[in-house]
Amino acid sequence: MGTKTVAGADGRTWSVRRNIEWSTPAMGDDFEHDVDGGRGAVVMILSALFLFWVVIVAWAPAQVHIPWWLWVVAVLVLGFFPVRWYLRRPWTLVAETEGSYQDGLPAEHWSGMVRGGSRAREEMRVVMRSLRTRATPGYADSPLQPVN
DSSP: OOEEEEEOTTSOEEEEEEEEOSSOOOOTTHHHHOOOOHHHHHHHHHHHHHHHHHHHHHSSOTTOOOOHHHHHHHHHHHHHHHHHHHHTOEEEEEEEEOOBTTTTBOOEEEEEEEESHHHHHHHHHHHHHHHHHHSOSOOTTOSOEEOO
């Protein structure tokens, strides 16, 4: 989504970024038990919904009047789940630095995951503020953890 460069309190330059994850990564114990229908299931369900609405509209006799509010309800129902899916996608946050050879400070790489675009933006602001004031991207209950 774009990389922000932050000058840390200890003089190191940090690179902070966030990326949306289009498929939910399997982590920890979920790896072996992760069952996902995949893209095929999504295509099948959306095709069935489309076919359902085509059948309702096409097979309706000419004398049957479909009220406007029913069309609004249909659009809202069809749009709810894709919008919810997009808004609840996991985002990966990464903060990394090459270190400082003059001061002997090591290179660091921190990574974590949050759900939702607004929470990812807020967490990125918190990480940048933490880097400017404390020279570390993580805090007590931070989603960011150091990666070796």
